[in-house]
Ligand SMILES: Cc1cc2nc3c(=O)[nH]c(=O)nc-3n(C[C@H](O)[C@H](O)[C@H](O)COP(=O)(O)OP(=O)(O)OC[C@H]3O[C@@H](n4cnc5c(N)ncnc54)[C@H](O)[C@@H]3O)c2cc1C
């Protein structure tokens with residue numbers, strides 16, 4: 326996904342985020358999904374595969390994943406910027422089925438809770454359903470004990486725990502762990518990583534974007550209270566006015 | 571309307587969604603029906619009537635001991651089959667989005683998450699594609715989208731609708747039913763739970779003192795802690811801070827952290843990236859403290875103090891103490 330700063334600009338035709346001056350990044354929940362996989366493999370053995378569906382430029386993010394120690398990286402290339410959630414889920418399901426046919430089943434497939442850009446809250450769940458595997462989203466804790474994954478999440482301050490038999494799927498939220506940074510060695514090795522390109526055909530779903538638009542701007546009503554510590558009494562006045570003092 | 575509840579207590583967002591659902595029903599010329607899953611929610615029927623539900627379908631089943639996304643979706647799918655509704659609506663909470671996504675997967679139907687209530691009537695013809703506005707990028711971008719399906723599945727973005735009871739309450743007629751639930755759904759029912767802690771949370775605190783990269787270190791947060799304590803508030807932070815390991819992610823304000831609703835938010839050494847802003851903008855008053863007068867946080871704040879937070883924050887705490895004598 327693009328990494329915008331103070332605001333997100335939309336292209337003139339309203340079809341995409343204007344990325345002319347933007348870098349790209351992996352979104353936070355997915356970074357944590359990757360870290361979850363790496364940590365589980367460190368504790369229990371096995372290997373991690375990272376998969377993304379996107380334009381060829383998304384290879385940059387897969388190389389980043391490789392630099393962290395991921396074993397295999399898979400790109401499902403698409404020509405467009407985005408596919409609708411049903412189509413994305415169908416393609417990822419097919420790609421996973423193909424990978425599993427070659428190398429055996431994944432014990433756990435980890436998704437982000439929601440994609441930071443499209444925010445559909447559904448791709449992982451659709452894939453899990455298509456694969457007939459149990460799925461819990463919103464995970465803030467994951468622990469594998471034998472053949473079971475214990476998933477902990479928070480709903481309005483209540484902590485819930487789920488126990489899913491493996492193979493299973495989980496959607497994680499940022500905060501489930503603190504993602505590692507790549508080492509210099511990992512960075513160098515990732516340049517040579519082979520990206521497995523797996524084109525997949527998938528039928529479009531029933532939701533179609535018409536256009537993007539910025540939310541209504543809020544008018545500025547900034548009052549500068551002053552510079553440095555001398556402004557402290559003016560801050561206190563505001564706190565009194567706002568009823569918190 | 572799928573009515574989210576926690577062991578019988580209907581969540582506030584469900585009333586927002588009901589209010590939306592009522593407007594949608596009017597636009598469609600349809601009746602609003604509510605669904606509650608599990609016996610503990612049976613008592614809510616009257617109140618759901620007050621919010622416009624003509625009928626309240628009450629799913630009863632041995633498996634429905636506590637919340638479960640699969641069991642809830644099975645219970646809904648059963649009803650979609652027998653009633654053939656124009657739409658199924660839920661609130662855009664973690665559970666609401668999860669249940670509707672599970673339902674969508676069962677029906678192989680599109681699901682539009684986090685819809686806004688604006689301008690519904692002309693865009694929801696009874697038997698064709700609908701055009702809706704939905705929230706993306708955690709609220710910093712909107713999308714006009716069409717949805718084409720026999721039954722439209724949507725969730726309503728949080729805090730986008732003010733919950734309001736119906737001026738002329740509906741009957742809320744209770745209709746218990748026993749849905750077909752796949753025994754496999756038992757696997758995703760809550761196993762254990764730890765009840766909510768009493769005390770303040772970042773989401774609900776009246777005062778939040780937020781610190782960003784400008785704080786410089788974990789220890790640098792001590793003066794922010796002092797100010798928060800003086801005001802009976804809590805400390806928040808930006809993602810730069812959690813990424814550096816200075817504070818726990820539970821303190822993070824923003825798109826992938828917590829959305830706050832404080833009366834006053836201090837943003838100290840925070841530049842105001844859009845992903846931080848969407849978590850902070852729910853605060854009623856924002857006071858930015860930043861060395862950079864052109865920082866986005868400063869430009870968007872209600873009040874700003876320009877300068878070094880390491881000098882300004884302790885000075886504010888001292889001024890409060892002086893005022894108290
Ligand atoms: C998909 C996605 C989701 C994200 N979600 C979140 C999120 O939930 N929350 C979040 O916060 N970010 C989030 N981010 C990250 C966000 O884009 C920014 O990188 C982050 O908010 C920057 O944090 P910051 O303002 O603390 O740091 P910076 O942008 O580095 O800003 C530091 C500020 O401190 C000021 N400063 C420096 N020294 C001092 C001093 N001594 N006194 C006063 N001021 C000083 C500087 O002038 C500057 O304005 C997300 C990013 C992406 C891509």
Ligand SMILES: Nc1ncnc2c1ncn2[C@@H]1O[C@H](COP(=O)(O)O)[C@@H](O)[C@H]1O
Nearest residue numbers: 377378436437439440444445446447448
């Ligand atoms: N194009 C994609 N490539 C890989 N994973 C994806 C893609 N789109 C969505 N996902 C996964 O599905 C999750 C939910 O996405 P969404 O339904 O768009 O909110 C994301 O957090 C990702 O883990």
